[in-house]
Amino acid sequence: MKTDETEDLAWIKSIMKQELDLRPPSLARFGKNSTIIRNESGKPTGHLTLSNRWQGYEINSLFVDPAHRGEGISHTLLREIKQNRVFCYTRDSRLQSALVRAGFTRAKFPGFVAVMNLIPTRTTMFAWMLLTLDFKRIFHQIKHLSKYKLYMKIKTK
Numbered sequence: 798m799k800t801d802e803t804e805d806l807a808w809i810k811s812i813m814k815q816e817l818d819l820r821p822p823s824l825a826r827f828g829k830n831s832t833i834i835r836n837e838s839g840k841p842t843g844h845l846t847l848s849n850r851w852q853g854y855e856i857n858s859l860f861v862d863p864a865h866r867g868e869g870i871s872h873t874l875l876r877e878i879k880q881n882r883v884f885c886y887t888r889d890s891r892l893q894s895a896l897v898r899a900g901f902t903r904a905k906f907p908g909f910v911a912v913m914n915l916i917p918t919r920t921t922m923f924a925w926m927l928l929t930l931d932f933k934r935i936f937h938q939i940k941h942l943s944k945y946k947l948y949m950k951i952k953t954k
């Protein structure tokens with residue numbers, strides 16, 4: 798891994814560690830479906846990763862560096878998404894607003910095939926959090942479970 802990528806991953810992990818709504822930092826990945834927004838000096842300011850859920854993509858770990866929140870970076874991140882069928886679970890009102898502006902609408906169900914992917918991946922993630930004793934994150938996510946809302950965007954050509 799190149800130095801820049803190592804630094805990016807360290808930055809991603811440091812934010813994921815603080816934000817309990819996100820997946821645990823030990824599961825942070827930076828791959829072909831990840832996007833990083835940078836400032837003029839090249840410092841990362843925003844990140845998102847899309848996970849393939851077989852029936853579209855789920856927005857995972859969308860966050861903005863605390864020093865740059867409120868600058869519209871969530872809108873920039875969402876504009877980078879090129880996939881046609883994308884969904885996101887979030888309880889953050891700022892992200893909900895940005896999703897609506899980007900053309901997402903509230904939805905009840907991400908699709909049967911997507912659920913077939915989500916059940917094992919979420920179960921594995923919770924098992925991993927248990928194994929790594931990340932009880933604070935587990936407790937936080939279970940406590941707020943009913944507040945996570947689903948937003949979806951399906952582009953028709």
Ligand SMILES: CC(C)(COP(=O)(O)OP(=O)(O)OC[C@H]1O[C@@H](n2cnc3c(N)ncnc32)[C@H](O)[C@@H]1OP(=O)(O)O)[C@@H](O)C(=O)NCCC(=O)NCCS
Nearest residue numbers: 816859860861866867868869870871872889891892894895
């Ligand atoms: C949620 C988050 C990504 C928003 O990113 P951001 O770049 O700071 O947000 P923006 O500046 O683009 O603002 C998005 C909207 O929220 C509003 N907003 C921004 N800061 C706000 C605040 N402090 N209070 C109320 N509204 C606010 C903006 O006015 C904007 O509204 P608009 O859509 O009508 O223009 C960022 O706060 C974050 O990283 N939070 C922690 C991680 C997280 O919870 N991620 C979501 C779970 S997947």
